[in-house]
Amino acid sequence: AQSVAQPEDQVNVAEGNPLTVKCTYSVSGNPYLFWYVQYPNRGLQFLLKYITGDNLVKGSYGFEAEFNKSQTSFHLKKPSALVSDSALYFCAVIMRFGAGTRLTVKP
């Protein structure tokens, strides 16, 4: 069975500070992992994905994610948060989505 878990319902950071949104996975076979973002009253938008290769994946809007096989994690990161990054973030494997993490960036 394929699944992902997002251990934090809510992450709060100050603008300009680095942010991390956590995701762990449980996958049989090769892990194909995704991050999506959902702004209020909108559909999900693709941020980035890990298929194979470099463990550090770069995506849209300055986001990146680090694939860690030994820790079965795929954490989303950004060096300097913006207020406009405030949204709901989903980690996913195939069609299984995590519960979502609400990121709030305060000015």
Add this chain to the structure above:
Amino acid sequence: DTAVSQTPKYLVTQMGNDKSIKCEQNLGHDTMYWYKQDSKKFLKIMFSYNNKELIINETVPNRFSPKSPDKAHLNLHINSLELGDSAVYFCASSQLARGSTDTQYFGPGTRLTVL
């Protein structure tokens, strides 16, 4: 130029009614999906179609019947609506079957409220 579109955006109806939600994608993708997002924002796959053929049905009640007239369209018909059907329904598409390595493109969602 909307890639994945859904109609209607909002749907308010009484318990027991039958309603449909339409989805269209202009990306030329082979696979389309329906997801349900509940009030806690949890997103769950309902159905997946590849080239008009049902490939995934995730233990969804028989009251829900997807229909794909062609690979660009995937409609969702719901019979005998119940209060628990209230949710936001998202359509999505991807290039490959099952979308295992493929990015999914989501529609804007249809907010269904059953009174």
